[in-house]
Every structure is written in C-alpha cells, then in structure tokens.
Amino acid sequence: GYLEQVEGDSHLWLDPAYDEVRQLIAEGAAELAENYDIDGLHFDDYFYPTTAEDFDAQCFAAQTEFDDLSQWRLNNISLMVGEIYSAVKAVDKDILVGVSPQGNMENNYEYMYADVKKWCSEEGYIDYICPQIYFGYENSVKPYEDTLQQWADICTTDVTLVAGLGAYKIDSESEFSENIGIIGRQINDAVVSYNYAGAAVYGYGSLFGGSERGCQELKSIKSAFDKLDTSTK
Known part of the structure; x- marks a missing residue:
C-alpha cells in the first residue's frame, strides 16, 4: 500500500503516488504553520529514495495517465510540493516554502524526480529555491x-x-x-x-x-x- 521498501535499506518509505500520502505530508506542513512561529518551511534535496522500477510498479501499473515512469514520478512529486505549498499558504501566506535541490540539475530529474524547472517557472509550488x-x-x-x-x-x-x-x-x-x-x-x-x-x-x-x-x-x-x-x- 502506502509504504514501500527499498532493497538494502531498512526504512519504510511513504509513496508519494498516493493522494493519502501527499495529504498526510501537506497536513503535517499545515500543522507546523498553525502551531509554531516559523518564517518558512525548507525541504532538502531528497524525494524518491530509488530509481528502481519495482519500488512502485504496482501503483504505476494501476494508473492510465502516464506511460513513462519518470514522468509519472516527476508529476507525483510536483503534486506533493504543490499541495504542501497550498496547505501552508492557507494558514499564513507570509510563511515561505522553499526547496534546496541538488546543484547538478540533471540529477534532480534522473534520481530525485524533482521537476525544478516546473517549480521555478510556474506559480503555486515554491517561494524560493x-x-x-x-x-x-x-x-x-x-x-x-x-x-x-x-x-x-x-x-x-x-x-x-x-x-x-x-x-x-x-x-x-x-x-x-x-x-x-x-x-x-x-x-x-x-x-x-x-x-x-x-x-x-x-x-x-x-x-x-x-x-x-x-x-x-x-x-x-x-x-x-x-x-x-x-x-x-
């Protein structure tokens, strides 16, 4: 279901392909905005934990919108970032939301599935990068x-x-x-x-x-x- 494992790794990972997972994370961001006197919410450069196809193969096979796994994963992360942004801004529009992605831009696409070009050219994702x-x-x-x-x-x-x-x-x-x-x-x-x-x-x-x-x-x-x-x- 919502939790996936990566070979050789002991963690359980929340799969951002699921609406419920993205909602959980967005609600966590909103909780911080509501209950703490913060200036911003800052995300580091880690999104997908692996490029292995079997990580979310079942979920990918169940959807029909995307034929390409990479494009689908990129979209999942963009949906998540957008939902976090909206949740924080609904609490306080002055709280900044930003990301610190890898400096090697290509790595963001090939390994992290972070569509940084989209986030920097369209509104509703981040305030700063x-x-x-x-x-x-x-x-x-x-x-x-x-x-x-x-x-x-x-x-x-x-x-x-x-x-x-x-x-x-x-x-x-x-x-x-x-x-x-x-x-x-x-x-x-x-x-x-x-x-x-x-x-x-x-x-x-x-x-x-x-x-x-x-x-x-x-x-x-x-x-x-x-x-x-x-x-x-």
Missing part, C-alpha cells in the same frame, strides 16, 4: 559559474533564487582548501554577476569548528556579505 551549487570554479562536470547561469536561466517567475554554497569542502577538496576566500568570492559572483538574491552556506562545523582554515573562510564570508549589505543600502 536554493540549489546546492557545491562546485568549484574548476569543477570538470559542473563548473561554478556555468552552474550559476543554468539555474538563473530556469527562474522565470517570482521564485527567489539563492545560491547554496559548500563551505564543508574546505576540509575535503583541494580547490576549496587551497584558495582562502573562495566562498566569499562565490557569494559575490552569485549576487553581483548572476543576480541571485543571496547565498546560504553549508555547513556549520566547517566554519565554527575551531580550525584555522575555517576561521579564515568565515572572515571572507562575513566580508562578502557585509559588502553586499553596504552596496544595497
């Missing part, structure tokens, strides 16, 4: 500036575009560890050169864990945000 553009300028697959442009190109409505940046990579990837100030530079490039509304930085431990490298990068991040604040006043 914060793609995890955790890539360096020299990344061979998704170089930073090209990826900034790719996301900017799909935001054709009033959806606010925020750059998600990977400060955690100063601990693990040479381009980030060897270039002091790279995250500050990325903040500036996103906002000034590509017209992003702002940036969000992940994660806390890399900057506030007490390492010398983290302290260096934190200074550059603060400086970048301070300059943007000054330039917009």
